Amino acid sequence: AQTVTQSQPEMSVQEAETVTLSCTYDTSESDYYLFWYKQPPSRQMILVIRQEAYKQQNATENRFSVNFQKAAKSFSLKISDSQLGDAAMYFCLSSTGFQKLVFGTGTRLLVSP
Amino acid sequence: DVKVTQSSRYLVKRTGEKVFLECVQDMDHENMFWYRQDPGLGLRLIYFSYDVKMKEKGDIPEGYSVSREKKERFSLILESASTNQTSMYLCASSLRSWAGQALNTEAFFGQGTRLTVV
Numbered sequence: 255a256q257t258v259t260q261s262q263p264e265m266s267v268q269e270a271e272t273v274t275l276s277c278t279y280d281t282s283e284s285d286y287y288l289f290w291y292k293q294p295p296s297r298q299m300i301l302v303i304r305q306e307a308y309k310q311q312n313a314t315e316n317r318f319s320v321n322f323q324k325a326a327k328s329f330s331l332k333i334s335d336s337q338l339g340d341a342a343m344y345f346c347l348s349s350t351g352f353q354k355l356v357f358g359t360g361t362r363l364l365v366s367p
Numbered sequence: 368d369v370k371v372t373q374s375s376r377y378l379v380k381r382t383g384e385k386v387f388l389e390c391v392q393d394m395d396h397e398n399m400f401w402y403r404q405d406p407g408l409g410l411r412l413i414y415f416s417y418d419v420k421m422k423e424k425g426d427i428p429e430g431y432s433v434s435r436e437k438k439e440r441f442s443l444i445l446e447s448a449s450t451n452q453t454s455m456y457l458c459a460s461s462l463r464s465w466a467g468q469a470l471n472t473e474a475f476f477g478q479g480t481r482l483t484v485v
Binding site: 260283299306345350359360 | 408411415417464468474476479
């Protein structure tokens with residue numbers, strides 16, 4: 255079975271600081287993709303960043319970047335220059351065969367001024 | 368703008384009622400999903416459809432059924448609602464990858480329906 259583990263139920267960061275959210279996954283498949291989604295209080299899920307497993311280069315999207323360690327099956331999200339609008343629940347996802355999306359349990363990010 | 372619309376944001380139903388949750392997407396996506404979101408458990412897949420009239424069971428299909436008669440609409444049905452089905456329900460849609468492959472495109476989500484069964 256595919257599993258995604260987010261071991262940090264909650265994280266706090268101050269504005270302008272950097273925070274890293276952890277995610278580990280377990281899959282026996284060679285073809286998979288990894289995603290981070292953000293769910294603000296509005297409940298609307300928003301794609302933050304995506305990583306193709308066959309690519310060694312870490313994905314970046316503006317202030318968001320990932321540290322993808324394939325051998326360790328680790329996929330952490332780094333948020334630089336944190337903003338109040340970054341406060342949300344963050345979910346790590348793996349996409350495996352037959353388009354199955356497996357979610358982690360989420361990390362709530364609190365951002366203080 | 369991609370839009371996935373769920374018919375209700377909040378719903379209160381009585382135990383034993385038949386409940387319909389509707390989801391409509393306007394992007395001509397092949398895939399549609401129903402998830403249940405509970406604190407500490409993340410999102411769990413209830414059912415998945417990759418085409419009209421096609422459906423696949425997810426991880427927690429018990430007590431639920433689905434209907435996909437048209438490409439844009441995917442309905443989740445609680446045949447006889449129970450209190451343990453009180454939860455947040457999220458619908459999603461995406462383009463389809465090749466059969467057997469991982470989904471490599473973004474999934475778009477509705478805003479969720481918070482269902483309370485009393």
